[in-house]
Amino acid sequence: MPSAKPARERILDAAYELMLTVGLARATTKEIAKGADCSEAALYKYFASKEDLFIRVLSERLPRLTPLLHGLAAEPGRASLEENLTEIARRATLFYEQSFPIAASLYAETRLKRRHDDVMREMGTGPHLPIEGLDTYLRAEQGAGRVRADADTFAAASLLLGACAQRAFAYDATRDGTRPPVDDFARRVARALRVGLC
Structure with missing residues (x-):
């Protein structure tokens, strides 16, 4: 059953967890999308790049x-x-x-x-x-x-x-x-x- 959270929030949560456990370099957008239960295309709908996503994680999750x-x-x-x-x-x-x-x-x-x-x-x-x-x-x-x-x-x-x-x-x-x-x-x-x- 999909999460009730909006996709953007799920992506930020998944990125935060993955970046925290494997680091920014090894956290791929494919793995982040998988953790957020969405496609990579959906990830790029909300974030221009992995760098953009990282900056949003820093500003919104820390x-x-x-x-x-x-x-x-x-x-x-x-x-x-x-x-x-x-x-x-x-x-x-x-x-x-x-x-x-x-x-x-x-x-x-x-x-x-x-x-x-x-x-x-x-x-x-x-x-x-x-x-x-x-x-x-x-x-x-x-x-x-x-x-x-x-x-x-x-x-x-x-x-x-x-x-x-x-x-x-x-x-x-x-x-x-x-x-x-x-x-x-x-x-x-x-x-x-x-x-x-x-």
């Missing part, structure tokens, strides 16, 4: 950071700076934790990575946008007087998101292979950054 950053930048002063940075770090940590297993294979295949980067440029998206969004938020807080006037907001944004991305793979080789708990990690990173910004 924790969303951009709307949070835009909302905070529009309303500086909402909650405490440390609370806001903690929530940003928490979402970023979860996003990178889930996206790294999917995207890692991009870096093993130069042509695939180049094609993926071209599609991201065409769509006006990319991994630089969260850094720019966090920089915009921190500059808004600077304008509100909650961040030092001489603070380097771009460097601070890069440090926070870099730490969150690093957590996704830096602890795999430890004795027990355990990453620091998300909430504790986010709180500690946010506190360290806040101390440097205020």
